[in-house]
Amino acid sequence: MKKGLTFVISIFIIIAIAVLINSFLPRDLEDGFFDISGINSVEYQSELIDVGNKKYGVYAFLNENATDTGNDEFVISVIEVKGILKNKYDLISYNPQSDDFIIDPQYENIVNFPEYEIKTGSKYYGSVYCGIAPINCNEIIIDGERANMERMTFDINGNKADFYLYYCILKQDEYPDDIQVICADENGEKFEIKTVDGAEY
Numbered sequence: 001m002k003k004g005l006t007f008v009i010s011i012f013i014i015i016a017i018a019v020l021i022n023s024f025l026p027r028d029l030e031d032g033f034f035d036i037s038g039i040n041s042v043e044y045q046s047e048l049i050d051v052g053n054k055k056y057g058v059y060a061f062l063n064e065n066a067t068d069t070g071n072d073e074f075v076i077s078v079i080e081v082k083g084i085l086k087n088k089y090d091l092i093s094y095n096p097q098s099d100d101f102i103i104d105p106q107y108e109n110i111v112n113f114p115e116y117e118i119k120t121g122s123k124y125y126g127s128v129y130c131g132i133a134p135i136n137c138n139e140i141i142i143d144g145e146r147a148n149m150e151r152m153t154f155d156i157n158g159n160k161a162d163f164y165l166y167y168c169i170l171k172q173d174e175y176p177d178d179i180q181v182i183c184a185d186e187n188g189e190k191f192e193i194k195t196v197d198g199a200e201y
Contacts, residue, residue: 042061042062043061045057045059051126052119056079056116057081057169058076058165059077060074060077060152061075061077062075063096075096076130078115078116097132099156105163106134107191107193109131110132110166111193112142112180112181112193112194114127115128115129116128125171125172126172128168128169129166129168131166131167132164132166133166134163135151137186138188140168142181147167148168149165
């Protein structure tokens with residue numbers, strides 16, 4: 001009986017030590033669940049924002065040979081940084097973009113719903129909004145906050161892509177019933193993004 005108990009305690013201690021050691025080891029984005037074979041010249045990582053005691057950001061990249069057809073794929077994802085030393089980078093969303101969307105971006109591609117909701121259980125802390133916008137888009141305001149916009153220009157599967165990657169990380173006390181997304185073009189004309197029957201207009 002004593003030997004059995006000693007064995008169980010020993011196993012428990014070994015597992016606890018392994019978990020503790022692992023919590024200090026860094027983890028890069030490439031070590032996560034998703035298959036990333038990025039083309040280094042086409043990638044963008046946003047600054048990290050503290051929301052709900054964790055850090056969040058947006059990571060967009062051109063994933064090489066990402067599909068069954070062997071085509072490249074542009075992906076927008078949300079990063080969460082965790083771990084005792086804040087050195088574990090996880091992709092917590094993976095949103096591949098249609099070639100049509102990035103080769104000929106339209107205002108209809110801008111969305112008024114989040115890519116990721118930041119919450120623990122029922123406690124809501126905020127949301128990450130991100131996507132693509134046409135190059136004649138001058139500004140995007142999401143729930144009163146100006147979105148960051150990063151111009152992306154590259155070749156993909158024999159075509160030229162030229163668009164803005166936009167993102168906005170909002171801190172909120174509760175999930176809003178309705179988010180207002182306002183876009184302004186280079187002439188100052190403003191558009192509000194609405195969802196009707198599941199589609200943007």
